[in-house]
Amino acid sequence: MQPNPTLDQLQVLVAVADTGSFSAAGRKLNRAQSVISYAIANLEAQLGLRLFEREGTREPTLTTEGKAMLTDARRMVGVLSDIRARAEGLTRGLEAELVIAVDVTTPSPALTTVLAAFEAEFPSVGLRLNVGTLGIVSEQLLSHGANLSIGGQPVAISDELVAVRIGDASMTPVAAPRHPLAAYKGRVPLSVVREHIQLVISDVSQMTKGKDFGVFAYRTWRMTDMSIKRDLILSGLGWGGLPTWMILEDVAAGRLAVLDLEPYPERPYQLHAFYRADSPPGPAASWLIERFKQELLKVCSTLPVVPQRGASAA
Template sequence: MQPNPTLDQLQVFVAVAETGSFSAAARRMNRSQSVISYTIANLEAQLELQLFERGGTREPRLTASGTAMLEDARRMISVLQNLRSRAEGLKQGLEAEIAVAVDVTLPSPVLIAVLTAFQLQFPTVSLRLHVGALGVVWDLVLKKRADIGIGGQPLEAYDELIMCRLGQTAMIPVAAPEHPLALYEGPVPLAVIRDHIQLVITDLSEQTKGRDFGVFAYRTWRLTDVATKHSLMLAGLGWGGLPKWMVKDDIAEGRLVPLDLEPYPEQAYNLVALHPVEEAVGPAATWMIERFKEELEKFG
């Protein structure tokens, strides 16, 4: 059984294919042409395939087999380089993976900007992303199922958590333009609000069990995700609070209207980063927290 190709052999193969000649590959790799030729010959012997045609004085050309093998070689080089990069990062204390919990009120453009930059900055670090509402973020961090959490400030102080402020977001009560609360003239009193179905997000964690926030209607529909709440409100099935960034375009284009509710004004609140006090925050997680702060400042 022939030995497997080495990373060096694959790199030489790709260099010859990309430059079109043994001499050009030798210059790219700062080696002699004879070493390049010898390496290719050994690789062909190991694979039992001819990768290049070498007719007379012509430059080598990929055979059909060589063309088929080229993408595999490039993919293997990439995998092995990533393996080396990951090993170097781990030796320097870089996390192999980070788990992040974010609140649904975090603006999606901010999240996308952070994760796009994260992918470029830490290509070897895997990511697990949890998205939830209300106490889910705190709960995941407290249970150490998330390394860091990005969300609203906990209702009580936890000795187990370290918290730092990142920025602000806002909730605003809205409804479809044909909803009775949207058609009401002037500030809507509590007595009128109570008669209309309010769409409310239910906390799936134990952190706020039995507690309601900003619930004023006698009749409520309880939901577990903000996307469904948004869709139902666009359809005119109730009113409720949604992140202001989420409904900005809906309001501008008339699909939703902000409500003037006496007991429920637009509310701004802090977004914070949380992590367990006894767990050291690695370089990737530290970078991510700072980047969230920067992106929130730009977004605001």
């Protein structure tokens, strides 16, 4: 018959290894030393391995086999701790999992910081992150595909959604320095802007079907990924608006030039957290909303002002 160690025996093994003695492990687990010794003896008998050297030493010392088994024991005890934490969280209303829909314009430095803190604060809560554009974020929330969404103003106002303002951001029109719009002297009129390919983030949801936002050129290239859009602008294939937080290093290094366009100035927008009115956020989702407020405030307060070509030329 295969050995079948109990979780209790594995906890005792970890306690003895961590404390360095049977008596100290007993105090840690609130058990008699004899109970600790008996549990280890039974575990060794089941496994057919000697886990501790007891002879010739004042305190038990892990054998080579014991060290190997300790790694597995720690993993199993860790799983047990996760189960306990999850059960405790569920009894007080903590979500088992959160699905968050995030708009591509959300500052990624703030998103990364928030999610790292979330993992430390709620290790038992599972997380799924869906990144999309425009209507996708609202669509996922309205269709019960997400518990929470982060982004700008929804493309369709609905009484079903509750909005909580969490910060501000902006879009800035840019192009590669060698692009004709970057070399234009003075403010670029709409008639000239229209003649150059505009790179546009496209929404694959049905919520914005037949609608365009901030599109001025006769020719457009459309994509769903903001990073690809940035790469194409850097290559000189077209111009377009990018989140201001995303372009700061490129502008400072001379890889991108801020455009002074008559129809497209820098566009500020508010960032919101949205949730369904019939599904208010639980403890973890509420924590996320408040933490996003803190981190977005930090990001926005540290962003330098992007120079406008028109202002410097005037």
